[in-house]
Amino acid sequence: MAPKALRKKPKQDRSKAMVESIIEATTRIIEEDGLAALSTNRVARVAGVSVGSLYQYFPNKEALVQEVRARFAARFETALLELLARLPGLGLREAIRAWVETLVALHTESPGVHNAVGTGSPEKTHHALATVVGGYLETHAGEIRRPDRPLAGRVFMDAAEALIHNTALREPALLEDPAWAEEVCDLLERYILADGSTSSTPSASA
Amino acid sequence: MAPKALRKKPKQDRSKAMVESIIEATTRIIEEDGLAALSTNRVARVAGVSVGSLYQYFPNKEALVQEVRARFAARFETALLELLARLPGLGLREAIRAWVETLVALHTESPGVHNAVGTGSPEKTHHALATVVGGYLETHAGEIRRPDRPLAGRVFMDAAEALIHNTALREPALLEDPAWAEEVCDLLERYILADGSTSSTPSASA
Amino acid sequence: MAPKALRKKPKQDRSKAMVESIIEATTRIIEEDGLAALSTNRVARVAGVSVGSLYQYFPNKEALVQEVRARFAARFETALLELLARLPGLGLREAIRAWVETLVALHTESPGVHNAVGTGSPEKTHHALATVVGGYLETHAGEIRRPDRPLAGRVFMDAAEALIHNTALREPALLEDPAWAEEVCDLLERYILADGSTSSTPSASA
Amino acid sequence: MAPKALRKKPKQDRSKAMVESIIEATTRIIEEDGLAALSTNRVARVAGVSVGSLYQYFPNKEALVQEVRARFAARFETALLELLARLPGLGLREAIRAWVETLVALHTESPGVHNAVGTGSPEKTHHALATVVGGYLETHAGEIRRPDRPLAGRVFMDAAEALIHNTALREPALLEDPAWAEEVCDLLERYILADGSTSSTPSASA
DNA sequence: GATGAATGAGCGTTCATTCAT
DNA sequence: CATGAATGAACGCTCATTCAT
Numbered sequence: 001m002a003p004k005a006l007r008k009k010p011k012q013d014r015s016k017a018m019v020e021s022i023i024e025a026t027t028r029i030i031e032e033d034g035l036a037a038l039s040t041n042r043v044a045r046v047a048g049v050s051v052g053s054l055y056q057y058f059p060n061k062e063a064l065v066q067e068v069r070a071r072f073a074a075r076f077e078t079a080l081l082e083l084l085a086r087l088p089g090l091g092l093r094e095a096i097r098a099w100v101e102t103l104v105a106l107h108t109e110s111p112g113v114h115n116a117v118g119t120g121s122p123e124k125t126h127h128a129l130a131t132v133v134g135g136y137l138e139t140h141a142g143e144i145r146r147p148d149r150p151l152a153g154r155v156f157m158d159a160a161e162a163l164i165h166n167t168a169l170r171e172p173a174l175l176e177d178p179a180w181a182e183e184v185c186d187l188l189e190r191y192i193l194a195d196g197s198t199s200s201t202p203s204a205s206a
Numbered sequence: 207m208a209p210k211a212l213r214k215k216p217k218q219d220r221s222k223a224m225v226e227s228i229i230e231a232t233t234r235i236i237e238e239d240g241l242a243a244l245s246t247n248r249v250a251r252v253a254g255v256s257v258g259s260l261y262q263y264f265p266n267k268e269a270l271v272q273e274v275r276a277r278f279a280a281r282f283e284t285a286l287l288e289l290l291a292r293l294p295g296l297g298l299r300e301a302i303r304a305w306v307e308t309l310v311a312l313h314t315e316s317p318g319v320h321n322a323v324g325t326g327s328p329e330k331t332h333h334a335l336a337t338v339v340g341g342y343l344e345t346h347a348g349e350i351r352r353p354d355r356p357l358a359g360r361v362f363m364d365a366a367e368a369l370i371h372n373t374a375l376r377e378p379a380l381l382e383d384p385a386w387a388e389e390v391c392d393l394l395e396r397y398i399l400a401d402g403s404t405s406s407t408p409s410a411s412a
Numbered sequence: 413m414a415p416k417a418l419r420k421k422p423k424q425d426r427s428k429a430m431v432e433s434i435i436e437a438t439t440r441i442i443e444e445d446g447l448a449a450l451s452t453n454r455v456a457r458v459a460g461v462s463v464g465s466l467y468q469y470f471p472n473k474e475a476l477v478q479e480v481r482a483r484f485a486a487r488f489e490t491a492l493l494e495l496l497a498r499l500p501g502l503g504l505r506e507a508i509r510a511w512v513e514t515l516v517a518l519h520t521e522s523p524g525v526h527n528a529v530g531t532g533s534p535e536k537t538h539h540a541l542a543t544v545v546g547g548y549l550e551t552h553a554g555e556i557r558r559p560d561r562p563l564a565g566r567v568f569m570d571a572a573e574a575l576i577h578n579t580a581l582r583e584p585a586l587l588e589d590p591a592w593a594e595e596v597c598d599l600l601e602r603y604i605l606a607d608g609s610t611s612s613t614p615s616a617s618a
Numbered sequence: 619m620a621p622k623a624l625r626k627k628p629k630q631d632r633s634k635a636m637v638e639s640i641i642e643a644t645t646r647i648i649e650e651d652g653l654a655a656l657s658t659n660r661v662a663r664v665a666g667v668s669v670g671s672l673y674q675y676f677p678n679k680e681a682l683v684q685e686v687r688a689r690f691a692a693r694f695e696t697a698l699l700e701l702l703a704r705l706p707g708l709g710l711r712e713a714i715r716a717w718v719e720t721l722v723a724l725h726t727e728s729p730g731v732h733n734a735v736g737t738g739s740p741e742k743t744h745h746a747l748a749t750v751v752g753g754y755l756e757t758h759a760g761e762i763r764r765p766d767r768p769l770a771g772r773v774f775m776d777a778a779e780a781l782i783h784n785t786a787l788r789e790p791a792l793l794e795d796p797a798w799a800e801e802v803c804d805l806l807e808r809y810i811l812a813d814g815s816t817s818s819t820p821s822a823s824a
Numbered sequence: 825g826a827t828g829a830a831t832g833a834g835c836g837t838t839c840a841t842t843c844a845t
Numbered sequence: 846c847a848t849g850a851a852t853g854a855a856c857g858c859t860c861a862t863t864c865a866t
Contacts, residue, residue, distance in 0.1 A: 162368035574780035
């Protein structure tokens with residue numbers, strides 16, 4: 001009846017907007033000037049909010065960093081779970097390419113923040129990933145050259161993540177170089193795939 | 207013949223011992239609690255020294271970090287230059303194994319510190335490495351499957367460093383697992399070596 | 413009508429009161445124990461304020477001293493400009509008395525602080541004073557015994573300032589002794605005035 | 619008969635030389651960079667002595683300043699006592715000139731130090747001076763225009779000291795200007811001397 | 825709630841003073 | 846005694862956190 005229906009939980013909305021702008025400010029400061037330059041007052045100023053309000057939503061400075069970390073972890077989880085969901089329909093070589101694409105996309109956004117806060121999801125997510133990837137690899141056991149597939153899964157994930165993470169940090173431009181991406185995919189393929197199913201792309205005779 | 211040989215100059219000794227204990231304390235604090243937790247007073251306390259003494263040997267806090275960084279950089283340079291010197295006498299597969307062994311050894315000591323302070327030798331050393339490695343690859347051009355050998359050299363070094371660095375940080379125990387090391391070597395071999403010279407170690411039938 | 417008129421903006425008031433108490437504390441410490449004994453923590457303690465608050469209003473310790481100096485300079489400038497404004501309407505002997513009175517009043521307040529911080533208006537004000545005083549002396553050229561009137565003006569001002577300044581520092585009680593003031597005025601009169609217009613006050617036969 | 623006779627109290631000599639160089643260093647530092655820049659370590663370094671030795675002869679930093687002050691006071695006392703000794707043989711006008719000359723000479727040496735440390739002989743010496751000067755003035759009572767001769771003596775001494783002291787600090791060059799000295803002498807003469815014995819130097823008709 | 829002035833523990837650094845050599 | 850390395854209280858200043866408004 002009244003316009004009430006439109007005015008949905010104004011408080012919650014305001015709160016959410018505040019939290020969002022605070023987290024956004026935190027992220028920007030870390031990305032631009034590093035973790036050491038992060039101060040609650042500065043966050044509040046950049047977010048256009050008072051310090052007091054900041055402390056209404058975050059118990060202390062560390063909580064800001066944790067929230068940023070959590071969001072990064074969530075972004076990773078979401079993207080990787082989507083990837084895992086697509087996995088069954090993908091051949092090994094397509095899976096590898098999808099994996100690299102996904103990681104590159106994830107590391108493109110704010111590499112500085114990512115490096116500063118880490119992902120923070122050491123156990124649970126990592127485990128889940130390992131399990132799903134492990135299962136996937138089992139279903140392709142015949143095409144895989146590695147005898148110890150769980151170990152291979154781990155090394156595969158670590159290698160992809162490490163290489164892309166470090167490159168994002170040190171030479172971000174490379175991330176967008178298709179030749180580089182091809183090299184990375186190839187590296188992973190050659191590691192995982194049995195010779196018969198290997199990509200034919202690079203060859204000394206080519 | 208006199209016991210003179212054992213008598214070391216007391217002043218120099220004290221000084222050196224002090225500097226060492228200060229650097230050691232600095233390293234421990236960074237390794238255990240991170241760069242942000244580093245404070246000159248804490249360093250002094252941990253080193254069993256007064257702040258004043260600390261400032262007798264280091265002009266400011268940053269100098270502590272720089273010294274730690276310099277020591278890491280020196281350790282890396284020494285080890286990698288030794289490795290490069292051995293390269294010419296090594297076959298590709300041996301070279302890869304030596305490379306991995308060297309990096310693993312370098313990352314075993316204080317991965318946290320290494321991550322926090324970096325190596326500090328971004329340009330010169332890295333460049334020198336790239337050049338020498340590039341030259342080495344050219345002399346083995348026939349055994350290498352990658353058409354773009356400079357790019358391959360870079361990806362090879364990045365992959366090795368990234369994988370070992372990140373593993374040292376996240377799962378240091380793995381560094382000492384021979385199976386893991388074997389996987390890493392194999393990953394690099396398969397990426398670099400032409401099929402004819404590929405390792406026969408892993409096989410789906412094994 | 414409402415009591416609004418009495419209600420002052422609370423924020424501005426608090427701020428102003430804080431600044432005042434900080435400056436007051438600074439002044440007291442300098443006066444009692446000297447500039448060397450001035451420390452921001454002590455100022456804060458004496459002012460009944462936290463160091464943090466002090467730094468909300470003053471960017472650093474030097475700013476405290478500068479503010480004190482500025483206030484002294486302002487007090488001097490105001491008083492001396494008022495005096496200069498009155499000069500044209502005054503005879504030489506009255507002018508001298510007014511001059512002495514003004515300086516004595518200015519030096520009565522906190523001689524220690526004044527000595528420690530100086531006035532800070534070395535060039536501009538001093539110059540302006542010299543000019544005005546010089547002009548005044550010219551209009552009374554006939555009554556003045558000194559041939560070099562600009563030099564006389566300078567020595568006059570220096571002598572008055574120096575004598576009163578040093579007495580304020582070393583024997584403040586004298587400043588309120590009318591006999592002493594009379595001596596000072598007489599000293600200046602005898603120096604400046606031609607014999608015909610000399611005060612008849614003191615005489616060996618009196 | 620051995621050369622012993624020449625080697626007089628070597629220890630005392632060494633000590634004395636040390637004390638001298640320490641005091642000299644202290645004086646130089648104060649004169650050049652101010653009291654605030656005085657530090658025991660710096661004094662020791664400038665004096666070519668170890669801090670430990672410094673503390674052998676001076677119980678603390680303040681003692682350094684006190685010694686410098688004492689030496690200044692002694693220099694003043696000596697010079698003024700010599701002056702006082704000459705007083706009886708001097709006419710009033712000569713006495714005034716001698717007084718000014720003496721003070722100017724005393725203030726020429728290290729005005730910065732003098733101002734920083736003061737003279738430190740407030741009571742005894744000042745009193746002694748006042749007494750002798752008072753006595754001298756009494757013997758010339760007939761030539762003096764001031765009825766209250768003790769007060770006149772004090773104002774005379776204060777005016778001379780203040781004017782010369784402040785000028786030494788602010789415009790040291792003036793100290794060597796004969797015209798300025800003449801003005802100062804004349805100021806003091808006119809204040810003290812009865813009209814009959816007044817200097818004829820300056821006159822409006824000259 | 826929101827605000828931002830106020831707080832004070834703690835930081836990096838200095839320097840008067842001590843004491844083992 | 847001379848030395849100067851060692852000490853640690855104290856300084857100027859910052860910033861995470863609180864709380865009166």
